[in-house]
């Protein structure tokens with residue numbers, strides 16, 4: 117199977133051009149290619165497919181083979197792939213995902229995409245739409261005890277579920293212990309992506325993330341959007357734009373309150389193309 121390895125702020129996926137390749141069992145393939153010792157090594161698998169309703173379709177799988185409904189870093193890389201490899205010459209494209217069609221604006225430098233601005237849609241606070249089991253209709257700054265320690269959680273969907281948790285410092289966070297406890301909390305029937313956030317100033321937050329189905333990643337685009345929206349909602353920061361500093365790079369998030377729409381701007385990088393015998 118031919119593939120291209122790409123990443124958005126270090127959130128790396130194996131991309132397959134399904135205009136040319138056929139992937140029989142994407143879930144199993146995601147598990148195989150994601151293995152960092154016996155496979156290619158990635159946070160998951162992303163299929164670039166023809167679409168009847170948009171210019172392209174993105175189908176995304178986490179490293180454990182579970183299908184994700186949206187991937188912010190991934191969709192920026194899809195845009196870079198289709199432009200740089202000549203599948204389109206348009207700088208405004210629409211990509212269908214399981215969480216709806218997303219509008220993307222490509223910045224091109226030297227005939228290559230350098231960064232992409234994505235309309236990530238509306239942040240969803242209704243508990244049942246995230247989903248999170250709660251006595252209240254929204255979960256904003258709610259206390260929750262994990263491993264005997266109290267945290268305050270804000271839950272938002274960006275097309276996939278997120279729990280945003282503020283912390284005074286991130287350096288000593290044992291994310292490989294704490295992350296899975298949040299991911300598999302009973303309150304989250306579909307599991308959850310968890311963002312641990314430290315406020316740096318009135319327009320900047322630092323974030324580590326434990327992703328549903330992939331563990332700690334160097335960045336999470338939907339998670340950065342959820343974290344920025346939670347930071348504004350809880351008045352941890354002034355308002356947009358919010359710079360989100362992640363292990364693998366920075367993303368800029370803008371919440372247009374009038375449209376109730378979140379925009380994410382960031383880079384996309386091609387690492388290499390190759391072929392794997394599955």
Ligand SMILES: N[C@H](CCC[C@H](N)C(=O)O)C(=O)O
Pocket residue numbers: 127178183184185186187188189190276277309327328329330333335336337338339
């Ligand atoms: N793990 C996520 C999908 C990938 C999201 C993330 N990599 C991003 O950039 O948005 C989920 O299962 O909902």
